[in-house]
Amino acid sequence: MDVKAMGDYKEGGITLQKVLHVPSLKANLMSISSALENGVDKVVFEQNGVRIMKEGKTIATGSRDGLLFRLDIAPAAQQMDQASTDKPAQAKTPPKASYEIWHRRLGHLNYQAIKKLHAEGELVATGKIPDGPCGS
Numbered sequence: 765m766d767v768k769a770m771g772d773y774k775e776g777g778i779t780l781q782k783v784l785h786v787p788s789l790k791a792n793l794m795s796i797s798s799a800l801e802n803g804v805d806k807v808v809f810e811q812n813g814v815r816i817m818k819e820g821k822t823i824a825t826g827s828r829d830g831l832l833f834r835l836d837i838a839p840a841a842q843q844m845d846q847a848s849t850d851k852p853a854q855a856k857t858p859p860k861a862s863y864e865i866w867h868r869r870l871g872h873l874n875y876q877a878i879k880k881l882h883a884e885g886e887l888v889a890t891g892k893i894p895d896g897p898c899g900s
């Protein structure tokens with residue numbers, strides 16, 4: 765997975781931390797739990813999208829694409845803090861981590877979806893798919 769930028773995205777007075785811009789997925793990935801820890805009151809998942817809310821106000825939206833919810837932040841790369849980019853822009857090999865780590869990194873994405881991304885070469889998931897819930 766070619767992670768273009770990783771940084772903080774500021775909107776509505778709050779900062780969504782560790783938003784990943786992944787050109788190959790045409791998506792911004794964020795950690796829901798870190799968003800909730802950083803001022804977001806509510807993340808509402810709906811049939812066709814997701815809304816990130818603070819004080820009753822929608823501050824960011826996303827749309828559903830299959831198994832993933834894509835955050836509608838555009839143009840993403842320019843708004844991010846390039847200094848915090850921790851991956852080279854042109855990574856030759858997909859990033860490698862265990863299923864457990866990917867699950868957490870991708871906002872508790874289900875393991876079958878991670879397996880699919882692995883099969884598509886977007887990422888490398890190592891080890892076995894853990895049994896049961898992750899406990900967080």
Ligand SMILES: [Zn+2]
Pocket residue numbers: 867872897898899900
């Ligand atoms: Zn989980």
